[in-house]
Amino acid sequence: MSRGLLEAGRAGAGVSRRGFLKLGMSLGAAAGGGLLLGFSLPAAGDDARRSVIGGDAAEPAAPGVFAPNAFVQIDRAGKVTLVMPKVEMGQGVYTALPMLIAEELEVPLSSVTLDHAPPNEKLFLDPLLGGQLTGGSTSVRYAWEPMRRAGATARTLLVTAAAKQWNVDPATCRAANGEVQHPPSGRRASYGQLADAAAKLPVPKDVALKQPADFKLIGTPAKRLDSPEKVDGTAQFGLDVRLPGMLYAVIVNSPVFGGTVASVDDTAARKIPGVRQVVRVDNAVAVVGDHTWAAKRGASALVVKWNEGAGAKVSTKDLFADLAQAAANGKGAVARKEGDVGKAFANAKTRVDAVYEQPLLAHATMEPVNCTVHVRGDGCEIWVGTQVPTRARDTAQQLTGLPPDKIVVHNHLLGGGFGRRLETDMVGQAVKVGKQVNAPVKVIWTREEDVQHDMYRPCYYDKISAGLDANGKPVAWQHRIVGSSIMARFAPPAFKDGVDPDAVEVAAELPYDLPNQLVDYVRQEPRHVPTAFWRGVGPTRGTFVVESFIDELAAQTKTDPVQYRRALLDKTPRARNVLDVATKAAGWGAPLPKGQGRGVSVMHAFGSFFSIVIDVAVDGGEVQVKRAVCAVDCGMFVNPNTIEAQVQGGIIFGITGALYGEITIEDGRVVQTNFTDYRMMRINEVPPIEVHLVKSGEAPGGIGEPGTAATAAALSNAIFAATGTRLRKLPVGNQLKTA
Known part of the structure; x- marks a missing residue:
């Protein structure tokens, strides 16, 4: 990290957008020559914020005020450096975000180098999350327009600088492959040769971004920029x-x-x-x-x-007893209320009730x-x-x-x-x-310390009920969610009116057309046990409950689970579309051998729509996942390779958690110690995974977590199809051996 950039990070608070861009450029020249370009990220709209945290952790910027968030630097040698506001943890941002810059700047992707951004929330704020952090499947969503605009602004300045030097109309020049060319005269100059001159020009108020039809990099499979160092061992963890x-x-x-x-x-x-x-x-x-x-x-x-x-007296049994008591006696904070639920239940022909339990989970990152x-x-x-x-x-x-x-x-x-x-x-x-x-x-920390002193995905207890009309359609829906509030500790402003937006995500924003709903939340912290976010956050828990229960309703009415869902998705065509693509690709309806079953789930979270079909075989209580087929509509693609890899990894993560994941506590101590008793899915157990990308042309959605979030429900539904046993408690573990 250059000293100039670090000083810029300390100096940039509170300036206007245009003033900051000028400041960044002058700092770039002072630090050794070249063009240093900052760019701003507009505050996220309400819908974008809700899809991540459900609240207003990041308020919209006041008129004329902006949050500078990253830098592009071009030195006299033509080296392009992106000061990366996000961190790479396998999700591919060290390739996807440079692709956005390179596309508009007209440089080869391989020519972009990266520096980690220093801590500075005023410069590197992610308005979707309300801070300088990486998570919530937001990286591409937050950078989609600003990164491209930064590249386009730099390109415009470089073209203007060349045109001034040559005394020609900028419209007769073009940028390509890291240089500015003037086809009528054959003149050309590298970006490095033009960087100092470009840094002295006024920043344009607006620049034209490429239309999707003109993209050369965005949407194409790209090799990851961080792979060579990870392969040869020079990558620094x-x-x-x-x-x-x-x-x-x-x-x-x-x-x-x-x-x-x-x-x-x-x-x-x-x-x-x-x-x-x-x-x-x-x-x-x-x-x-x-x-x-x-x-x-x-x-x-x-x-x-x-x-x-006092922690020595705590056990897992106590934690779930606390949750059940809170569910029965606690006063719920309303997360969503539509229609008259009480009246709808009174008029319903059939009522279906269920309770779902989900355990504490460790992160078990490969690097302790x-x-x-x-x-x-x-x-x-x-x-x-x-x-x-x-x-x-x-x-x-x-x-x-x-x-x-x-x-x-x-x-x-x-x-x-x-x-x-x-x-x-x-x-x-x-x-x-x-x-x-x-x-x-x-x-x-040793692996044992890492497993036994994690900050765990909370255990949760869900009571859910539906009232069905004579045709089996849900006319009343009531869902009580009981568990820890991570937001109350991690981001207190997001914990409003007693509702943790992460805990109720998905449950409070269903894709289904349900006229009468009551979703409420009861906060119940696990005694002495620290809790934290886990991959997929609220949607992982919420989708398991909702999609398992929707399957129960389909079974109650003796309706095909896919058709039952389709009938409720008229107002959410993108959700219905991914459901159709996934089930068609999976051969939904085709017969399976005895002892095998096929399950489905569909969800909308992280700005993306996702559906997955899982095939399982159950023999002697042991579950073998035979195949997973999914469809994802995440809007505009940046790097299809990354999307496929993230979905596959997320599905494996989700299957692992659903089959094996559980932290248990006895006498205040975590029982599990290592991968010997905190089981991971082994490579020979990983099923074939098909990923179908659905083009929609919408703004990019998140992709790091939907695969994890949707998987447990599809797996559980497949087990029901194979055995007739409905599992309302995770993990699957040994439940089928005693069912």
């Missing part, structure tokens, strides 16, 4: 950080949530060669050594006594939690892979008392995020250790 004089710390956390250190016998640990220090923090002990192995051996040799506190820090009296540096660099900075500031400009966050590639790295507990713990170590120190 948090765990790869190496610094001169760096020490290594392995953490031993309290086995009980909320426990604290009572006493430590470190006699044996200090005798291990390479162990330097034993450090105590509030709820943990860290062994610091010359290398990881010494620190790990030292950690194993510690004898720690804990003040376990880690953070490297160097805390000094006059500054603090942090090396970490984080989805939210501003919170990493703020956490360090709170613990060190240093001003923000004395804290530097070096962001790195993430070996899996899934919401875990939206949290900064690992940063806080590393800073606490680093304050006691006179050297850079890398703090590492």
